[in-house]
Amino acid sequence: MNNATHIPSSGGTFGLERETLRVTSDGRMAHTPHPFPEDAHIVKDFCENQAEINTGVHAAAQGAVDELLEQSKRLCAAIRGRGERLWLYSNPPMIKNADDIPVAVFHGEQKSKYDYRLYLAEKYGKYIMTLSGIHVNYSLPEELLRAQFASSGATDYSEYKNAAYLRLAQGMTEYGFLLNLLLSASPICDGSYFDPARSGETVVTDYASLRCGKDGYWNDFTPILCYDSVQAYAQSIQKYLDEDVLAGVSELYYPIRLKPRGANRLELLTQYGVNHIELRNIDVNPFSESGVDVRDLEFIELLCLWVYHTYADALSEENQRRAVGNFKTAALLDIDSATVLTPQGERLTVREAGNRVLDTMRTYYGEDQRATALLQYQQDKLKPPGRRYAERVIKDFTEKYDDVMK
Template sequence: MKYIDISGNFGIERETLRVDSRGRLAQTPHPFAYDPHITRDFCENQIELVTKVASSVEGALQHLAELDRHVQAVLAQNGERLWLYSNPPHFDYEDEIPIADFTGDHSSKRSYREVLERKYGKKLMLYSGIHFNFSFTEDYLQALNTEQQDPRSFRDALYLRLYKQLMRHSFLLVLLTAASPFYDASLDKEGKSGIIKSKYTSLRNSERGYWNRFLPILDHSSLQAFTDSIRRYIDSGALYSASELYLPIRLKPRGVNSLGALAENGVDHIELRMFDLNPSAPLGIDVKDLTFAHLLMVYLLSLPDTDFTPEQQVQAVQAHQHAALLAPEPELLERAEHILTEMAQFYAGQEEPLAVIASELEKLNARKVGCCCTGSQIYE
C-alpha cells in the first residue's frame, strides 16, 4: 500500500447577500470598515468573507466561522442577516442592486463593476457562491521535482497541468455540490414574484450563469502562452480585464491578483469557483465537499499531461453546464462514477479519503435515481 500525501494550503472566499428583516436586499452601505477578510463583491449588499491561508480545510473553515459570527452579530444590530443561498431573494427592480461603492485607492474596482453592469446587467451579479483556493506545500513540490528542474518553471508547469485537468473535471464538482434548484421569479423579469423550481440544480453554473458572451479559447502550452492568450482578448476589447474571464478555474499569483503579476511572478495557487452555497451546511459549505475537491486535485495530478485543444475546451464548458441540469445526461453520470471509482483505487488503504469518496458516490447515486442532490440534502 502506498501513502498519498494530501497536505496543502487552503483558503475560502464566501459570497453572500445582505438582506433586511423582510428578506429583501439590504439598501444600507457596507457596514464594515476596510478589512481584507470582510469585503464586497459586485454589489454593495454582497459580503465576501476571505479566510486566512490555513494548513487544512478544517482550519480554513474555522476562520470562516469566526468571520461569519462577527458579521452576523454586526448585521443583527441593524436588523439584517445573511442570505445563505446562491440564488438571490425577491427584488422589484435592478435599482435595488447597488454597485459596490469602492472609493479612493480602490475606485478602479467600481469602474470595473460599472463595465460589468453595462455589459451583463446587474441581475447576474447577484449569484453568490464559494471559491476554494489551494496550493501544494513547498515540501510537496520539492518531492515531486525529482529531476531538479528550476523551481519556478516546475511549479508553473505543474499548476498549468492541474488547471487543464480541473477544467476537464469541473463538471464532477458541479454534479456533487449543486445546491440551488429554486429561484424567485424576479430573476426572470422585474415585478414578477413566486418561487420557481428550475430545470437546473445550479443556475450560476448553468448556461444562465456566470459566463462570458463568447467562450475564450486559451493557449495552455506554457504559462507565458496562457497569459498572452488572455492578454489578446483584453487588447482586442473582448475582455475588460483578466477578472472578466468567467471560467470555473483560475490560476492566481501571490499578492496582487493581476495578469501581469501572474506572468511575472508565476502561479501561487489555484482557485475553484463553482461551489454553490449549501443551505443545509451552517457556513454554506460542507467540509466533505472541500476535502473531496482537494482529494480530486491530488488525484488529477497523477494523471498524464495531455493537450487541451480548442475543441476540448468547448466540450469541458459544455459538460460543466450540462452537469448543472436537474436531469443531466446518463453518460455524464457514468463518467462521474468512473472517476470516483478510479479515485477510490488511487487512495486504496487510506481510510479518511475513502470515506469522503464513498460519501460523494452516495450523492452521485442519488442523482442517478432522479433526485436533486443539494449538498448533503436531497429534494425529491
C-alpha cells in the first residue's frame, strides 16, 4: 500500500530548543555574564554559562533550523568580542571543579527559578546539568487532524485531538529508542567529568549519548504515566509532585512529554489540551552548523506520522518500564551486543531493532520519494562500520575534543 497521502505537503509545525555552553577560545567554561538578559529567544539554562536558544513555531523543519542558526549566530556575535564561542557538543569541556558551573541567578519575581536550580544542584549534582541537547517540539498537521476528525464520527474535536496526542506519546515512547540509536552524537568527554585527576584526557565512553544512557539525564525513579485522558495524564504527573518526588513538572526527565501552548503547566494542559509533543532525546550534532540536521527533523516527522496512523496499543506499566530500558540501551555505543526487548517479548540487538522499524516504515510509505530518501539517510547510518554520528565523532574529534570551532 502506498501511503504517500499520509505525508501532508505542508506537514506539521516545529519549534526547537538548543542547550549550549559558552566557552573561552581555548575550550574552557566561560565565566562572563549571560549576554541577553531580556531576550526570550536566548535565555539562561541551568548555569550562567549555559544558554538555551529557542525558536518560534515554523510550518516546516527547514524554517526552524534556519531560525536556530540565525539565533545561534546572534549569540556568537555577542560573545565573540569576549573571546568566547559556543561549545560543539552535548558533553561538556574540561571542568576544573563545581565552581566552573555557576548556578544561573534570577532575581525578584523570578527568584524561584534560582531556588529551583539550587535544588537541582543539590539533588543531581552540577556536573550532569552541563549535558546539553536539542528539544524538538512538534505539532501534528492541523489539516490532517481535522480531516480525520470529520470522518471519525466523533463529536468533540478537542477530545479527539487530545486522544490523538495521547496515542502519539505512547507510540513515541515505544519507538523513540530509534532517535537515540540514530541521532546520538556524544560518545566522548573530557575526563574531568568523571574525575578531576583526568582533566585534559579525552575519554571515549561506553555511550553514543552519555546524556541519554542509564547514567545520564534521568529521574532516580521510572515515572509511570497514565494515557487514558489528558486529565489522567496530568494527574499521574501531579501525583509525583504531591509526593514531593518532583519539585515541579519541569523535573520530569522523560524523553517524551505532552505540552500545552505557552507555559509548561499542568493546569494549562488540562484546561486547553495538548498543543504539541516534546522530544527531548536528541544530541547536539557537531556536523551541523545549527546543531541539528534538517533531514533528522524531517525523519522525526515521518516517525510521528507513522506512529499516529499505526500505533493502537495501550502502554501498560510493564511496557513503559521496558520502553525506558530500551531508550537507555539504544544510547550505548555498541549496538551489536546490546539488546532491546520488543512488545512481543523478542530480544533483538539494537541494530536489528532499528533496521526492523525502518523497514516497516519503508513499507508503510511505499514509493513516496521524499520518505524513501529520508529513510535511506537513516538506514545508511546503520550500515557498518562507523556511519552513525557517534562513531563519526570518535573518528573526527577524539584528537581535538577541546578545540573550539565556532
